[in-house]
Each structure stands twice: as C-alpha cells, then as structure tokens.
Amino acid sequence: MQLNDSVWDVSSNGGHQPVLAGELVELLDPQPDDTVIDCTFGAGGHARKIAALLDEPAVFIGIDRDPEAQRYFDMFEQEQACRCRFIHSNFADALQDMGDNGFQADLIYLDLGVSSMQLDRPERGFSYSYNAPLDMRMDPETSLTARQVVNGYSYEELVRIFKDYGEERYSRQIARYICREREKRPYETTLQLVDTVKAAIPTPARFGAGHPARRVFQALRIAVNDELASLERGLDMALNLLAPGGCLAVISFHSLEDRIVKRFFNARVGRCECPPDLPQCVCGAEASIKVLTRRPVTPSADEIGENPRSQSAKLRAAEKLG
Numbered sequence: 001m002q003l004n005d006s007v008w009d010v011s012s013n014g015g016h017q018p019v020l021a022g023e024l025v026e027l028l029d030p031q032p033d034d035t036v037i038d039c040t041f042g043a044g045g046h047a048r049k050i051a052a053l054l055d056e057p058a059v060f061i062g063i064d065r066d067p068e069a070q071r072y073f074d075m076f077e078q079e080q081a082c083r084c085r086f087i088h089s090n091f092a093d094a095l096q097d098m099g100d101n102g103f104q105a106d107l108i109y110l111d112l113g114v115s116s117m118q119l120d121r122p123e124r125g126f127s128y129s130y131n132a133p134l135d136m137r138m139d140p141e142t143s144l145t146a147r148q149v150v151n152g153y154s155y156e157e158l159v160r161i162f163k164d165y166g167e168e169r170y171s172r173q174i175a176r177y178i179c180r181e182r183e184k185r186p187y188e189t190t191l192q193l194v195d196t197v198k199a200a201i202p203t204p205a206r207f208g209a210g211h212p213a214r215r216v217f218q219a220l221r222i223a224v225n226d227e228l229a230s231l232e233r234g235l236d237m238a239l240n241l242l243a244p245g246g247c248l249a250v251i252s253f254h255s256l257e258d259r260i261v262k263r264f265f266n267a268r269v270g271r272c273e274c275p276p277d278l279p280q281c282v283c284g285a286e287a288s289i290k291v292l293t294r295r296p297v298t299p300s301a302d303e304i305g306e307n308p309r310s311q312s313a314k315l316r317a318a319e320k321l322g
Helices: 021-028 046-052 069-078 090-101 146-152 155-166 170-183 192-202 203-207 214-225 228-241 255-266 301-306
Strands: 035-038 059-064 083-088 105-111 242-252 287-290 314-320
Touching: 021 046, 021 105, 021 242, 021 314, 035 046, 046 059, 046 069, 046 105, 059 069, 059 090, 069 083, 069 203, 090 228, 105 228, 146 155, 146 170, 146 214, 155 170, 155 214, 170 192, 192 214, 214 228, 228 242, 228 255, 242 255, 255 287, 255 314
Parallel strands: 035 059, 035 105, 059 083, 105 242
Antiparallel strands: 242 314, 287 314
C-alpha cells in the first residue's frame, strides 16, 4: 500500500492519542528491569509512556498484526534504553509462540481500540466517514475482507454478525436490505453500505446517538479480524506467560470486549461456586489472580474533551498470584 506521509506523520506517533495512558502506567507500575509485552503496539502511544520508565536490562516487545506498525516501532526503538523487539502477528498467536518457548513477562497489556492510523486512512475501509473500499483488515495480508462478508454471507449469517458483534437492534432489516441490494449491484465501498443502513432503519433511529452505521461497521470489523476469539485466546496465553507478581491490563472499547475481560478475571479470583446449602467448600476454587480494578477505570472528562474517541474506553487490570 502506498502511504501518504503528509496525511499521516510517521516522524512521531502520527497524532495518535493513547487512551488512559496515565492510568495504565500507574496500574502496571513498570520497574527499570521489567520484561514488557505491548500486544497492540499501533503507533506506540502507550509504549512510549511505559518504556520511558525502563532501563538497559529491560526488554520491550511490541506486537501488532498491522505491518504499518513496524515503521513506528523502528523509530520508537531508536529512542529507548531497553532492548526492543517487534513481532508482526496476531497477539494471541505471538503470545502462544512465546509461551511454548518458555518465555516469561512481568507486564502485558492490550489496547483493543482501532488505531488512528487505521481509522484515519480512508483506503483501509474502517471508517463510515469516508468513501473507501470495503476492506477493514487489520492485517492486509489476510484474505477475508468486509466486501466478501457483505456480498457473500447469507442473510442468516449477516443477521448473526450484526446482532452478536454489533448489538444492532435492526439487524434483520439491515441484512434484508443488503441481500436485496447486492443482487442489483455488488457492494464495493463504505458509503454504499452506509446508504443501505440508513435506508433500512426507521427514520428516528438515523438521528439517535452516534452514526447510524456505527454498529454495523463494528460488527463487520470484528468478523473480518476474528477479534473476540483472538481476545479470549490471547487472555489465556497472556496469563500463562506472566511471571508470578506480573500484571495484565486490558483497555476495551465496547461492551462485548469488556464482558469477555470481566468474565475472564472473575473466573480466576477463586470465587466458590458450591451450592449455598453446603456446610463447606468442595469445589476447590483457588485464586490465580488478584483483580486490581474493582470497577473498570474510565477516562476523565478532560481526556474525553481532548480525545472524544476515548469516551467508551474501560481499563481492567489484574496481578498474577504465585
């Protein structure tokens, strides 16, 4: 892909504002010699905050499935005192490979938001604000695109995706309109899809909170990139990789992600699941983590004012017990 550096400044972090950066640093509490894994490096916004506290013995590993992130990592690496390594991969696959090879880390964190370098590049097809090819692949080297989903999936499959991944109340109407319209002309662009969504939903819903196509675009992005399955698998891999006393932190941006993280943490705090009438616990529940965030940490009003994209962010963190 040809990149236009006048639109996206690669001499820094590209204008990307890391969400909940101060809160993430406070929870992780990096020590100078820690081994740190950033599972979603992006433009390196969080990485710079964390790595600034690391020294020469430390190791910083950045993972990203988007090959564009390599360019930002190369510049980031030149600024650091610690040893650095970049892995172009889905984070779940990378963490599994590291675990299989006996690697351990002190801190692991994930920022599950779509990077500004993806949203603000029209040609990537993530945004409903630009007319662009229906793509939405976080890794352009993978095969499945949003265009293939919209044009090739059955009515039932589209309904399931819009309902389960987008929590879209008008999933049936939208899927029905798509199936009807694609018989006349295949979907090629984002605004083609936006027009269909607007036509499919009741008029009052077009002027409610947020863009009317927001949930459909979220659902397609999740389906194309298999995001929720990667998150579930990646959380398991991350906890296995952590050394005792290590910390895992996750920033999510919608209820589907946050629900997965919350359930994952709750299942590992050693909560007894025995029937209440039993005189003593027999389920053998044993805690493997200590949750550090009783409630998710959310952005301040000031941060939301400076960066409206942070509004839906939630940060959860846990410490691995010995």
